[in-house]
Amino acid sequence: MTDSPDLIEITVLDTLDAIAPEDWDACAAPETANGGRPRDPFTTHRFLLALESSRSTGGRSGWTPRHLVARAGGAVIAVMPMYVKAHSQGEYIFDHGWADALERAGGQYYPKLQAAVPFTPATGRRFLTRAGDAAAGIAALTQALVKIAADNGLSSAHVTFCTEAEAIAGEAMGLLRRVTQQYHWLNRGYAGFEDFLADLSSRKRKAIRKERARAQAFGGEIRALTGDQIEPAHWDAVWAFYQDTGGRKWGRPYLTRAAFEAFHATMRDDILLVLAERDGRPVAGALNFIGRDTLYGRYWGCTEDHPFLHFELCYYQAIDWALAQGLARVEAGAQGEHKLARGYLPVATHSLHWIAEPSFRTAVARYLEAERSAVDEEIEVLTGYGPFRRTGSDDQV
Template identity: 50%
Template sequence: MTGTTMTLHRRIAEIPAREWDACAGDANPFVSHAFLSALEDSGSTGPTTGWLPQHLVLRDGEGHLLAVAPLYAKGHSFGEYVFDQQWAQAFTQAGGRYYPKLQVAVPFSPVPGPRLLVHPDTPDADARRLLAGRALRQACGELDLSSVHVTFCTRHEYDLLGESGWLQRLGVQYHWDNDGYASFDDFLDALASRKRKAIRRERRDANACGLTFHTYRGTDITGALWHDFHQFYLSTVDRKWGSAYLQPDFFPLLSERLGDRVVLMVARHEGVPVAGALNLMGRDTLYGRNWGRLEGHDWPFLHFELCYYRAIDFAIEHGLKRVEAGAQGQHKLQRGYRPCLTHSAHWISHPGLREAVAEFLTHERAAIMAELPALDALTPYRTQA
């Protein structure tokens, strides 16, 4: 790293938005300065939630920006969706100290995308990504931490880090691909007859119980709608025994800072909002973010209609290539979402823990790759002759 300076920043506001976004690009809104600053300015990340910003910045000897990374120091493993609690437990039982650790991630968002963000004017971008990887390892050592985890990174980053000695981990999500469909019915025509009828029945039942559905974008999302949506979000957290990390101010800040890239789909009953699904729109992808509904009401197929089918409608209408509907949920397969691999890379300092985790990941990767054909067979698409 001769001639290169590494700095860690406790607030993304210390890094000019113009510089950060030059590295992040405009394809994935989750790594934008706007999204990450909304998390910090709303108190959703910070000391109270255990996501302490330590954003990485690399500059050359003349002060020119080379790369950045959304980096956090963490004393727990909540809000990550790549689960390493068993690693922490095993290391603790052996007398080690797993926490705190470093996490290169988008907090509370299992959204695949770039994590080692390189300035476009930088020659040899891969060399800069590897330099960022070395800087992360250096920071881990200088801070005397157990590990660094780069979660939901791109396949390219995964390969680069793996070649330089990082441990590699796979996961599975379910994404919908737009095969040039002109309409939702055009998409349905690609499905087997029985599956096509099942989806039509679900959509018919969801729209026949007195609900109306509306899509709002950017500054058209009023403060009252965000207040309602935060209540929906809290009700989902309560049902799933989770933690409500996202603070009320986070949601209106998104509208203010990301504009029309924020897409809120709302279900109303007798004019009153009763459920909502928050999405962010990238250059070619609609990303499902959060959803929730009023407690005590259970309209048929509401979740599928609001989160999956309406998202497909939106993607087709706006010429988007895919919909990424978040983590988990094999029920998405029956509704046209295909299994897709996700990628993470992990640097573990302690040789013994590193060896044990490496062996575990070897078996886990093999199991995931063996499962993929079976998952793909559950999708509703017609078998090609």
């Protein structure tokens, strides 16, 4: 156990290949030491390396790897996935307005430093430390993050989709704390989907049953596949779905075709594919990643339009699978108030920010304080509009 960050050596890696997977994962996913599933797969060595090896990050992607590694006595005690960013794409905690404001004032916002999992709006640890080294590791990583940004004349440094505990700790060390929100489904001890429906108001319950019936009548079969059930040919369909959705939402997909090949090679046990097949051919699908207690919905797409099939594959099938596996929650990705009616409630998400220019930092701090109050109020209001029965309601199943 290390008590002082002064005794810690920091190195910066331009590729995950420069550190042994077991050293990285001892910090990123220590719960896997005895063969267990990672709390979330996104900070594991295999996921981040899949992005690099597939050229989804690095090269001209605008995500240049600069990962932090903290060592004490030669042993790795903490790591952080970090990138130099040439834009704000693929982050999902939006700072485009900050960039515009600084550049209108004559400053230069890009490049900036980003501690994050690329293209992945899923909450998880970003200050990755070995057990027993959390305090020293977090302090060392925070100091290194700020020093690297300052020494290289960068406008800012950001830690996105960190845990609430990390956000509070980072704020205590002088970083700016931001609160945003997205929609998660929470398992309240349900025995199955019908048990979940019984927790909803009569009107919402009936609406979901109708949606599921319409979706499942699309003329084919819905299959949930994981591990060795996933075959290389399935990725051809997933790639077609991803290109269609990515092209419409972002202008160009973030992941390359090679990323899906890397996922198949090293991560198919971490993946749930939900495919709608008609005449033996996939016509729609949803890609999920599996954590220790959470199912993470990531990508959806289709080659045929069928009523409510999106909701069935992305939300209801995810709930079905999570219930069958005893998982505590489903995170269905960023944005989307349509998730509210389907049992996904608003929850706070967190990030940390360091701004170099003092007056700009002051302005951002004022904005974040007002934004936090607005987000807290929005979460309260939206939760009140949720589909769940009110306490004391005589709604019948």
